[in-house]
Amino acid sequence: MSRSIVRQSKFRHVFGQNVKAEQGYDDIRVSKVTWDSSFCAVNPKFLAVIVESSGGGAFLVLPISKTGRVDKNYPLVVGHSGPVLDIDWCPHDDNILASCSEDCTAMVWQIPDHVLTRPVTDPVVVLEGHSKRVGIVTWHPTARNILLTAGSDNLVIIWNVGTGEPLISMDDHPDLIYSISWNRNGSLFCTTCKDRRLRVCDPRKREVVAERLAPHEGIRPMRAIFTRDGNIFTTGFTRMSQRELGLWDPTNFEEPIALLELDTSNGVLLPYYDADANMVYLCGKGDSSIRYFEITDEPPYVHYLSTFSSKEPQRGMGFMPKRGVDVSKCEIARLFKLLDKKCEPITMTVPRKSDLFQDDLYPDTAGPEPAMEPEEWLDGRDEDPILVSLRDGYVPPKSRELKVAKKNVLDSRPTTRRSMSVLDTNSLPVSCVPQLLERLLEEIQNLKATVLSQEKRICDLENKLSQYTNGTD
Numbered sequence: 001m002s003r004s005i006v007r008q009s010k011f012r013h014v015f016g017q018n019v020k021a022e023q024g025y026d027d028i029r030v031s032k033v034t035w036d037s038s039f040c041a042v043n044p045k046f047l048a049v050i051v052e053s054s055g056g057g058a059f060l061v062l063p064i065s066k067t068g069r070v071d072k073n074y075p076l077v078v079g080h081s082g083p084v085l086d087i088d089w090c091p092h093d094d095n096i097l098a099s100c101s102e103d104c105t106a107m108v109w110q111i112p113d114h115v116l117t118r119p120v121t122d123p124v125v126v127l128e129g130h131s132k133r134v135g136i137v138t139w140h141p142t143a144r145n146i147l148l149t150a151g152s153d154n155l156v157i158i159w160n161v162g163t164g165e166p167l168i169s170m171d172d173h174p175d176l177i178y179s180i181s182w183n184r185n186g187s188l189f190c191t192t193c194k195d196r197r198l199r200v201c202d203p204r205k206r207e208v209v210a211e212r213l214a215p216h217e218g219i220r221p222m223r224a225i226f227t228r229d230g231n232i233f234t235t236g237f238t239r240m241s242q243r244e245l246g247l248w249d250p251t252n253f254e255e256p257i258a259l260l261e262l263d264t265s266n267g268v269l270l271p272y273y274d275a276d277a278n279m280v281y282l283c284g285k286g287d288s289s290i291r292y293f294e295i296t297d298e299p300p301y302v303h304y305l306s307t308f309s310s311k312e313p314q315r316g317m318g319f320m321p322k323r324g325v326d327v328s329k330c331e332i333a334r335l336f337k338l339l340d341k342k343c344e345p346i347t348m349t350v351p352r353k354s355d356l357f358q359d360d361l362y363p364d365t366a367g368p369e370p371a372m373e374p375e376e377w378l379d380g381r382d383e384d385p386i387l388v389s390l391r392d393g394y395v396p397p398k399s400r401e402l403k404v405a406k407k408n409v410l411d412s413r414p415t416t417r418r419s420m421s422v423l424d425t426n427s428l429p430v431s432c433v434p435q436l437l438e439r440l441l442e443e444i445q446n447l448k449a450t451v452l453s454q455e456k457r458i459c460d461l462e463n464k465l466s467q468y469t470n471g472t473d
Helices: 374-378 430-472
Strands: 015-018 040-042 046-051 057-063 077-080 084-089 096-101 105-110 125-128 134-139 146-151 156-160 165-170 177-182 189-193 197-202 207-213 223-226 232-237 243-248 258-261 269-274 279-284 289-295 302-309 316-319 331-338 342-349
Touching: 015 302, 040 084, 040 316, 040 331, 046 084, 046 316, 057 084, 057 096, 077 096, 077 105, 084 134, 096 134, 096 146, 105 134, 105 146, 134 177, 146 177, 189 223, 189 232, 197 232, 223 269, 232 269, 243 269, 258 302, 269 316, 269 331, 279 331
Parallel strands: 177 223
Antiparallel strands: 015 342, 040 046, 046 057, 057 077, 084 096, 096 105, 105 125, 134 146, 146 156, 156 165, 177 189, 189 197, 197 207, 223 232, 232 243, 243 258, 269 279, 279 289, 289 302, 316 331, 331 342
């Protein structure tokens, strides 16, 4: 009888716990910009936090292991001329971070593995295409070097950061975009907008393929994320300003799969999704609690699990990718809670008596290798993330340099060729040999043409000289 009453789930008992004080990050001046982003991004190597900065925008990047008090003179990443609004780590390279700012630009940074000794001021690439502040930046989940930005000009631009060029631009939104989320294979993304519409967009077709007016009836900001099954989980407000969550099928937006009222707080609920466990963590700005839910195929579809509460309200939150959790402690999630002056990691664990690896808690998860190149995705190919096992824990790979091959705008103009005599042929890679031979042949032909021209000129002068001499005689 009890089995029919109590729902069976391995995540019914998930416990949140603050780490010890010395394992946190103290003396961080968290940004006070009034923008509903998380202000924090984290991966298995680094913690990045948007901070207060005079004379422009900056953020702090710390190695995950560098806990304790942060020196007030610790070098920052500075380059934006306006406040930084959003940051996001690349899922395919733990040393690459994208940022966007009120200065109308997005920038991509290469963060070295060693502890910073001086400020990082030179981005790998600057992406300029928006006419107003850029408030959202998010990487494609499976294609290498694909980055999406959205600005207050209501424009969505998808970039290839490997060339620094915009690939796709969409202007389907008539008002400010609140949030954007890719689906699991990156074929679609969903957006929430100030016009109270939830949209599903196909970027390669440059069109909105589905939309729903007012999934939540309130006028306050909404958030939406794709689940692994292709459904959309949303947070918003009712007409009476109660916070609400919903689950929707984008192929049939008429009725929600689930709709649940929560409380009457004012803070926007930021959802963080764990695709492996199919769980959602809701972190409200200004709240001192984190609620978590499990999404299943059984009614009521969104199941409340528990709430983690602490004393101080959060300013923002970072969510560690699954490959960064400690599998030896049955840790299924780790969140990084931003307060006014510090950042506190919070671990979510499922207690187990056995010390062995728990296969049911840790299915293969998305790894750091991209499933395809930018050109393949642009041509219409879709691939799910390449999965890795966490059985032996995850070891982050070494830093790989991001190389930006920008197209030369001077290629269409005539250029002065270098003489082949000044080329060091020994240092050229094998792939350059055919080009080298072609240039050598071209130069030889040019020299021959020059020689023939000079010989003809000499003959003409000799004829004239001969005529002049004969005439004088």
